Amino acid sequence: MNLNSDKILNIFYQEPNPDRWIKYDRYPRQIIRRIIRGKQKPGGVMMVALQLLKGLDNLGIPYRFNDFQYAKKNPDELIGVIGKPQLIFDEKFKNPILFGAGVFSHPIDCPDLFEKYPNVKKMLVPGEWMRKMCEPFYHDKVETWPVGIDTDKWKPEIIKDKQNIDFLIYNKIRWNNEYYNKDLVIPILCELDSRNLTYKLINYGKYDHSELISSLSNARAAIFLCEHETQGIAYQQILATNTPILAWDMGGFWLDPSYYPEKVKFKPVSSVPYWNKDCGEKFENIEQFKKKLITFLSNFQLYRPREFIVENLTLEICAEKYYNIYKGLLKT
Numbered sequence: 001m002n003l004n005s006d007k008i009l010n011i012f013y014q015e016p017n018p019d020r021w022i023k024y025d026r027y028p029r030q031i032i033r034r035i036i037r038g039k040q041k042p043g044g045v046m047m048v049a050l051q052l053l054k055g056l057d058n059l060g061i062p063y064r065f066n067d068f069q070y071a072k073k074n075p076d077e078l079i080g081v082i083g084k085p086q087l088i089f090d091e092k093f094k095n096p097i098l099f100g101a102g103v104f105s106h107p108i109d110c111p112d113l114f115e116k117y118p119n120v121k122k123m124l125v126p127g128e129w130m131r132k133m134c135e136p137f138y139h140d141k142v143e144t145w146p147v148g149i150d151t152d153k154w155k156p157e158i159i160k161d162k163q164n165i166d167f168l169i170y171n172k173i174r175w176n177n178e179y180y181n182k183d184l185v186i187p188i189l190c191e192l193d194s195r196n197l198t199y200k201l202i203n204y205g206k207y208d209h210s211e212l213i214s215s216l217s218n219a220r221a222a223i224f225l226c227e228h229e230t231q232g233i234a235y236q237q238i239l240a241t242n243t244p245i246l247a248w249d250m251g252g253f254w255l256d257p258s259y260y261p262e263k264v265k266f267k268p269v270s271s272v273p274y275w276n277k278d279c280g281e282k283f284e285n286i287e288q289f290k291k292k293l294i295t296f297l298s299n300f301q302l303y304r305p306r307e308f309i310v311e312n313l314t315l316e317i318c319a320e321k322y323y324n325i326y327k328g329l330l331k332t
Contacts, residue, residue: 009056009063009326010071010079010095012087013049045102047233048126048147049082055148055319071095078121078329080322085110088117098326100124101145101231106259107137114141121329124322126231127273133254133266143325146231146274148318149309154240156306160217166197167246168219170234172204172226175257184248185225187286191293199223204234216241221280221300224248227255228269235272236313244280244303246296247272251284274313278304 056063064070068091071079075094081087083102097117101124104110114120123138124145125131134142169188173180192199200215204226207215216222216238224235224247235245251268253260272282280303283292 007062007327007330009061009323010067010077011049011053011063011065011082012068012071012079013046013066013082014087015046015083045083048102051147051150051315052082052319052322054150055315056323058316059319059323061319061323078326080326085113088120093119095119096121096329098122098124098329101126101147105256106264107134108259108263111137114138122325124325127229127270129228129269129273130230145322145325146313146318147233148315149233149236149240149313151240151306151310151314154237156242158213158217158241159219159243163218163220164198165200165215165219167192167199167221167223168215168238168243169199169201169223170204170225170238171201172224172234174204174227175255180225184286188223188225188289191286191290195293216243219243221246221296224271226271228271229273232272232274236274236309239279239305240309242304242306244296244300244305245272246280246289246292247275247282248289249282249284274308276308278308280305 053063053065071077071093077095078098079093079095080098081093082100085099085104087093088097088099097120099120099122103123103125107113110116113123121141123134123142125134125142126144126146128144131142131144171185173185189199189201200219202212202215220243222235222238222243222245224238224245226232226235226248227250229235235247238245249271251270253265253267254269256264272279275282281292281296281299283289
């Protein structure tokens with residue numbers, strides 16, 4: 001597909017890298033980090049930028065990336081700023097701005113964004129429940145936009161012909177770990193053991209990419225454990241391999257301890273904000289897990305998770321949506 005766009009998009013992304021102790025110490029610290037840790041691995045927000053650019057490439061939509069000089073010479077041209085707002089705050093662009101996704105966690109971090117920076121025309125957030133959380137503050141200035149999943153990289157061919165484990169358990173529980181380990185994770189493992197179902201447990205932040213691929217390639221299905229996700233790229237990558245998921249989706253409040261419960265009380269949220277019946281089954285608690293596990297095992301051959309991703313969340317579909325949002329702002 002080629003949209004034959006004659007409009008070149010202006011896209012910007014940079015990792016936050018503030019000075020810590022003295023002015024400009026960010027630069028030697030960056031060099032030291034590179035020497036000690038090696039080349040930086042893309043984080044979640046960086047992946048949003050990279051995947052968007054890849055989708056635009058696939059569609060044949062031209063863009064400039066981090067061309068600060070061009071933006072400053074053409075202050076009337078729209079620019080897209082992905083990620084945290086430091087580029088808007090530090091660069092002080094005069095250009096009209098499409099901001100997001102991968103923005104700050106909640107509008108109370110910058111409640112006067114659109115008043116202080118009137119050149120910001122719209123803010124993108126990864127999912128619908130986050131849009132609703134932002135809506136009372138930013139009203140119609142907020143729109144949902146998910147980044148696409150690379151379905152050429154995450155594909156059924158990853159999975160081996162003969163898998164030796166029943167479930168890959170992807171544990172992304174971030175808070176109250178002791179409580180949820182006792183009341184959710186261990187009971188899940190016990191239930192699987194009681195049914196002679198095998199599993200491999202992977203904990204978020206404690207694995208590398210090759211370990212995830214290797215574990216996924218040997219699994220017939222997955223269990224996804226996370227309090228809530230604004231988009232949930234990892235579980236969507238798993239779905240793209242046509243691996244069905246039994247997902248913990250307890251709903252309730254947004255639990256980020258930096259905000260909840262003193263600063264923000266918002267509900268409902270979801271751990272799988274992009275989902276339909278083709279993806280698998282959802283459960284709210286350990287009691288429901290035991291029932292849904294039976295349903296999941298009985299209906300296993302009926303799930304078509306890759307179809308859901310291919311129809312809704314490919315690189316091309318999401319890049320085209322971004323392009324259309326961008327193009328729509330040119331008319332305002």
